[in-house]
Amino acid sequence: MKAIIISIGDELLLGRTVDTNSAWLSQQLAGLGATILAHVTVGDDQAETRDAIDQAARRADWVLVSGGLGPTPDDLTREALAEALGAPLELREEFVEQIAGFFRRFGKEMPERNKVQAMFPIGSTAIENTCGTAPGVQARLHDAEVFVMPGVPREMKIMFERDAVPQLSARSGGKVILTETLWTFGQGESTVAARIADLMERGRNPAVGTTAYDAKIGVRIFSGGNTRAEAERLLEATADEIRARLGALVYGRGEETLADAVGVLLRERGQTVATAESCTGGLIAKTLTDVSGSSAYFLSGVVTYSNAAKTALLGVPADLIAEHGAVSSEVAEAMVIGCRGRAGADWALATTGIAGPTGGTAEKPVGLVYVGLDGPDGCQVREYRLGEHLGRDDVRSRSRWAALSLLRLCLLGEKIDSTWSRVPRPCGGTG
């Protein structure tokens, strides 16, 4: 079963609105076993919409259209569909009544112009909208089902789930595609891909691909089966194989984050963590506490942005900062040791670095970050040179992942180095 998704609206074409409908519909369709051939976005233009529907219906079994069903003159999807079908529009009185009823629910009278929303191409099926004024339309064109929904995400979703899903399920012939992503951190995409190159060959089922996202590399698995059980079995076998190849590089799956992974390990061990952040400015604490229930292991964090705060809140000697600079391995070490001791935590993480865009020098460029980790087995500081080309947000975000990954690997007793990590520097520590 092949599908094409069409989104209609000038606001999309002009970039005022990001098209989230297509992504959502894609997820649903993939889960139902459909192969999505393309997303197409056109503006509020009758001829463009007509052509997009016509061309899609020649290639796909299902064409999912959203947008352009409003009551205003720039809503032209009804007319475009009628033109593509070669069937004129007719007014259906029962839908005028339904739309008027929608307004009455809010104590209002239906504006005359909303009547146009009760126009449908002759021979098409009207679809009730229970939470908005725009009914949908379904029609058959070139052996394809064309399913037209409002552009408002909530209305679109309700209509799709209620009216399209049962039809799609019935016609998918049971073919099911499941997708899952394993997440890795610490190596580049090509290094990850090289270890699973054979699994990534074209034409295999499950299909495997890699994708980079915010310095994390995801390994995606698309598993097809005649039944859900078969697709699941194949998916899990491939996931196991990938985990065996990549080892501790894999920190999670699906929606799992590095903070989730760290949280699970800390809970298992009954241990706690505290943070002391300079360049990341609270991002590590925020990320750890993104996890509901993190109060079980996250004790406290300090954001010591100023030198005075590093001294006052962490006990970093002022002359140590004067001698080595706030962005130095020595200060990171003093920060993390001070943090662990004062918080009374099993583990502590500290960051100090140059997030940019200003403040870099030849010796200490933007992207230079020291991550300190202190724990039961001692203290270490790692130096990362994330690259001067990165923006402030990226430097901070990657520093965060590097810190959480370092903690995770130490909790696991693993010795994997990050791509960026250099000059591992064992410290005296407080262990």
Add this chain to the structure above:
Amino acid sequence: MKAIIISIGDELLLGRTVDTNSAWLSQQLAGLGATILAHVTVGDDQAETRDAIDQAARRADWVLVSGGLGPTPDDLTREALAEALGAPLELREEFVEQIAGFFRRFGKEMPERNKVQAMFPIGSTAIENTCGTAPGVQARLHDAEVFVMPGVPREMKIMFERDAVPQLSARSGGKVILTETLWTFGQGESTVAARIADLMERGRNPAVGTTAYDAKIGVRIFSGGNTRAEAERLLEATADEIRARLGALVYGRGEETLADAVGVLLRERGQTVATAESCTGGLIAKTLTDVSGSSAYFLSGVVTYSNAAKTALLGVPADLIAEHGAVSSEVAEAMVIGCRGRAGADWALATTGIAGPTGGTAEKPVGLVYVGLDGPDGCQVREYRLGEHLGRDDVRSRSRWAALSLLRLCLLGEKIDSTWSRVPRPCGGTG
């Protein structure tokens, strides 16, 4: 000048990633006076990509392609372009050297497979990538310029602005559309819209619309003119009118955030701020330090997630927590007063609340958040009931904006209440 935007990647077609590149490119192209005919998304499939490029080049003057230039076997845009052009790929040694240099900067050797990124269709123009390994390609097909960029947004944007914009500017006929957004916080979309209803009428130039994003309401302006100067003049006149209508509700424009606005005000006054966060877990400190140069006014933050940390780091009496609960107006007050005093800051913000999804009760539901503000003129605590329907991320994010907005309005001496703010509770304070 007509343009079509093509995005390539299975992650887009499967709905794993929302396509933000197309929206961004559309904004840029519209600003340059181009008419965008369509967005098209295809998967990592050579034939589909080839056909999409070929068809787009028959209709448009410019085809902007992003994605599929990575080093792995599922990156097939190079091959697809070569096929569309009928020109085989050739290896360009100078680009092998450039890619290898990129790896060397990080002390690594180029994996063999990255060499494929130095392959270009014969006769095409290679485009340097200064912040990633994938060079771009430009080629002429059916009288259209096909401009192929990496899918990584940052790399795509830099390449587009550096290499495509000068060419596009030179060829655009002069019709210019400029867009700008004014950002508000504290009132709902319909309240904001009601105050500028006449400006939002259809058919006006500049056109004005509202959009809600993460509890902030943006007022977008689209201004068209025969020259850039004309479009700018119209835009500024409308922006001035909107500011006059909305007053202090407007905190920024374009990319400006509430943290930027707070930073500007603190700098002007030579004042400082510190934070004490429970439910927001570091998000306020992170947001304040998103701003480069924030060390001029942000002194320090503490994330006191546990009760013990509230006592140790802020001096909140343990029996106060025992009596009122950690999520209470009394504890917020003690937190913010302790924070301001210990940090020696002019202003302090504190949050304590129930971010969910668990931990809510009938009396203290998920979404209940207390925001404390202490400053030169005294202390206040506000209670927000953000709604039990919100997810954890939304509760935390809105609490952050509410806190920063409260600080901003106090810095301005404004008395505007937020929609959610209830039970304003003046405290003894330390002012």
